[in-house]
Amino acid sequence: MTQSQVETDAFDTVQGFKACKEQTDVYSIFLKYIGNFGFDSFILSGMPPVGFRLEPHIVMQNWPLEWYRLYISKSYYDHDPVVRHLESDMQPHLWSDIVYSRELTDRQRQVMNDATEFGLHDGYIIPLEGTTDLQNCLSLSGQHLELPPYSHDAIYMVAMYAHETIIRIDEETEKQTQHDESQLTPREREILSWVANGKTDPEIGIICGISHRTASDHVKNAIGKLGAVNRTQAVVEAIKAGQISP
């Protein structure tokens, strides 16, 4: 790949992230992009301190299952020299550059040897700014990497945008969920429909076979969910949202 191809590819990919609505969109666009360089597996994760479980912090990964199981069950995270290197140097690096620059312990060497067994011959690790106190990192790997010198920084940039897109979609999903919390239960809809018909809580209680206090609670909940200030506004909002019929 020429330098301009690498650049065009990176910019098209970053542009593509803008339209992503689902994490799966980011996943497939990113996987296709890194595939150009021979990467076929990756893991994106928060970096808990040594001794803590890695699994709850994993955001996305497509490692070979057997390797994943081994890595988790043998706590390889604690002994992975590539990950440990980031503690002192928060820059993206080729796995092989880190391995050659460090004196590895037997345990660390075993992690790297086992990775190779599962087709993770070499890789590229990229530290990313987390959304909590923990740093995140993205590790890409494959059997036969083809990385022209200028591609490292391009991949680093694309990885940052992929990561930010994942965070953006997370936030949007969270907002969506909050919005869904304005969804009334069938019972609340029924009772609010009676409110719309001008019934008082005691009347609704009789109609629905519940106490007037329970009817009152349902109305209060509906008012809260719809962000209304009183029952009249709750009725208006519910009609506007199509939750009850006018």
Place this chain on the structure above:
Amino acid sequence: MLHVITNHNRNAYAAQLNDSFRVRHKVFVDGLGWEDLRQPDGREIDQFDTDDAIHLVFLNEEDRVVGGSRLLPTTQPHLLSEVFPHLASARPLPIGTDVFEWTRFYVSGSEGKSPRDNKISRMIMCGLLEYCLDHGIDTLSAVAEPIWIPRFFRLGWNPEPLGIPTQHKGQRIMGLKLTVSEQALEKTRKGIKTKTSILQR
């Protein structure tokens, strides 16, 4: 407060402007080691500190400069057009009367590291946005380290790359285009829990 020094009021602010050049020298030359900017008088002034440059200086209660930044009109020669045009190899350099280049972002006492996330740097960013919104500047260009991308993203500045990051004197830098908006100001203010103006108008 963040004070704005332009060609129109630089006489009234002569002492503060002078102070800002000294702080810049401490931060960029002594701290970050940008040796080609070293000046014998200890005042870091470059070819872009012309009459057109807009200096934003953050003054403490004693009227001393504790941080600041600089805006350059992109219709005049600026850093990206003259020194780093190769950082905009993938996208055209944003240029126009409503586009300014944001340079020399510094906080006193942060020598040796870029002004990442302390309160003063965030306040300068808020004041800078306020200034841009006041003056119809809707786009900024900048030479920045890629680690700023997440920060700009999360503060609503919509960072768009102009080219692939490259190594420059042991530092990874890239050209960025940023969008000025009310939403960005709101998000940037959130981190320092302020709703009021930082800008001395």
